[in-house]
Amino acid sequence: MKKLEVFGATKPKGQIKISGSKNASLPILAATLLSDKKISLTNLPKVKDIETMILLLKSLGSSIEDNKKILTINNNKQIKTFAAYSLVKTMRAGILVLGPLIAKFGKAKVSLPGGCAIGTRPVDIHLQALSKLGVKYKIIQGYVHANAPKGLVGANIKFPKISVGATENLIIASCLAKGKTTLSNCAIEPEIKDLVNFLIKMGCNIKWTSNRTIKIEGIKNLSEIKYKVMPDRIEAGTYLIAAALTEGNLKIVGIDPKIINTEINIIKKLGAKIIQKKNEILIQGSKKIKSINIKTSPYPGFPTDLQAQMMVLLCKANKKSYIREEIFENRFMHVAELNRMGAKISINGNKATIEGNIKFEAAELMATDLRASVSLILAALTAKGKSVINRIYHLDRGYEDIEKKLKKVGAKIRRVN
Numbered sequence: 001m002k003k004l005e006v007f008g009a010t011k012p013k014g015q016i017k018i019s020g021s022k023n024a025s026l027p028i029l030a031a032t033l034l035s036d037k038k039i040s041l042t043n044l045p046k047v048k049d050i051e052t053m054i055l056l057l058k059s060l061g062s063s064i065e066d067n068k069k070i071l072t073i074n075n076n077k078q079i080k081t082f083a084a085y086s087l088v089k090t091m092r093a094g095i096l097v098l099g100p101l102i103a104k105f106g107k108a109k110v111s112l113p114g115g116c117a118i119g120t121r122p123v124d125i126h127l128q129a130l131s132k133l134g135v136k137y138k139i140i141q142g143y144v145h146a147n148a149p150k151g152l153v154g155a156n157i158k159f160p161k162i163s164v165g166a167t168e169n170l171i172i173a174s175c176l177a178k179g180k181t182t183l184s185n186c187a188i189e190p191e192i193k194d195l196v197n198f199l200i201k202m203g204c205n206i207k208w209t210s211n212r213t214i215k216i217e218g219i220k221n222l223s224e225i226k227y228k229v230m231p232d233r234i235e236a237g238t239y240l241i242a243a244a245l246t247e248g249n250l251k252i253v254g255i256d257p258k259i260i261n262t263e264i265n266i267i268k269k270l271g272a273k274i275i276q277k278k279n280e281i282l283i284q285g286s287k288k289i290k291s292i293n294i295k296t297s298p299y300p301g302f303p304t305d306l307q308a309q310m311m312v313l314l315c316k317a318n319k320k321s322y323i324r325e326e327i328f329e330n331r332f333m334h335v336a337e338l339n340r341m342g343a344k345i346s347i348n349g350n351k352a353t354i355e356g357n358i359k360f361e362a363a364e365l366m367a368t369d370l371r372a373s374v375s376l377i378l379a380a381l382t383a384k385g386k387s388v389i390n391r392i393y394h395l396d397r398g399y400e401d402i403e404k405k406l407k408k409v410g411a412k413i414r415r416v417n
Ligand code: UD1
Pocket: 022, 023, 024, 026, 092, 093, 119, 120, 121, 122, 123, 124, 125, 126, 127, 161, 162, 163, 164, 165, 166, 187, 191, 304, 305, 327, 328, 329
């Protein structure tokens, strides 16, 4: 199994280009199932989750051509409506094919996503909301068997809780539902805005009517389009934290700083100097890092996907800090490994207490999930000597070319078998 070796300590310096967003690409790829016209996508990141979604689409019958920079999708042949466990188990976003399949074909059998290290991650909100559009479903042996023999019919739906995936599934499905749908208490992550822009470009009739409310009028025909996926804000946030942590000096290019305003303001408060330009961010990490209390929350709050990375940074603060994880119940898997590197973090329920002034020590480590893996790399960058990070397949699910990008700015990092 592949591992990463990181030799610290490093102060990264130079330029990093941000890749396309994984979390925007996944729902957009699923939404291509709505159309039988040609769709060309650019700026998809080369990461494992995207490969898995492409395999899932191919297993459904999509013709997909990958021409290095452009992915062309054609769903003009017979599409199957069965999404197998083998493909959905590794990636929760597999459930996003349910909305488009049921909307377009009136039936679908989609595996429930597998368990996940960071929490139980149910899909009850997706299913309850779809049933309001006329979907009848049963769960049999780990599969959602969904039917809408008369097609979907628009409805007023208020999500009981903000969910990124449920908002995406419902927006996609409502595009082909008869009549008007209003979705309220929606997630408003930039990736959802990107999905909406993609659907509007295909001809869908969608309007944001207030901050968390969206109105959709169902249509029948979609157009052939080309679409460029937005940049990955979590990747950008990760590299900003890398610089803040190591007194590094980075120019992060290819991302509009406005979409990560919350993160930038927090990292500035902690002491880093940040200059925001139109499509780039310059950061100079500071020797002194201040402490802070933060909690994760839906956008525009602080993202749970940067919680592990931020925790590493707070280990270097001059005083004690606290993080409350409000999105997932079990997203502190990185803590035990960070403590093995010398961190002093204690957990009480969903609250982590992080002692400051920590000097990380190099160690052999085990990655437990995608963002936990990258947090270990960050800590290893600051630790003198060789750290080894096992199970990096988690990392490959979501970070394109991370070793190449870090090497280019001076990190000593390599992949070994
Ligand atoms: C998406 C992101 C993930 C991010 C998360 C929160 C993708 C592919 N993944 O995941 O990286 O960490 O948003 O920003 O975009 N919930 C239910 N029932 C449901 C659905 C969700 O109880 O039917 C709960 C979840 O267990 C979780 C919370 O709601 O506690 C938020 O989950 P959700 O926003 O749906 O996350 P994902 O779409 O899975």
